[in-house]
Amino acid sequence: MFYSCGEDGFVQRFDLRSNSSTKLFCCSTFTGTDNLFSSNILSLNSIIIDPRHPNYFYLGDCDQYARVYDIRKLPSNKDAPVETFCPKHLIKTREMQITGLSYSNTSKLLVSCNGELIYLFQKNMGLGPYPCSVARTCG
Structure with missing residues (x-):
């Protein structure tokens, strides 16, 4: 079994025992309100599985948030x-896109971005499921 993501915003699961894939969901932007997502679809650039916890996967997309x-x-x-993970100084901006993700066997998330440096996050550095509530609004 493996997962795929793409510019159409869809995350899919492929099971090699089956003849077709399963579309799991379409990733959309945050609205700035807890528990709500917009209808704006995000182009997805990267997907990785947590090697220590294979039920978790991470998405990198055309905004500043790495989503778990x-x-x-x-x-x-x-x-x-x-x-979600994002450098706090970039929460309200739309100036960066995630271009790649990597996950270490020591539970650290490495995020590479266009126009920015590479960021390393520990699990306790997450912003929660709704990062806009941390920043009061999404930019």
Whole structure:
């Protein structure tokens, strides 16, 4: 089994025992209001699985947030991440896009971005599932 993402915003799961893929959800932007997502679809650039916790996968997309999803929660909680990561000085901006993600076996998330440096996050550095509530508004 493996996962795929693309510029159409869809996350798909492929099971090699099956003849077709399963579209899990379409990733959209945050609205600035808790528990709400907009209809603006995000182009996805990167997807990785947490090697220590394979139920979690991370998405990098055309905004500043690395999103974490729990595959066990997807049927009922589509497009709602369980955690997000973003440098705090970039929360209100739209100046960067995530171009790549990597996850270490020591539970650190490496995020590369266009026009910025590379950021290293520990698990306790997340902003929660709704980062706009941390910043009061999304930019």
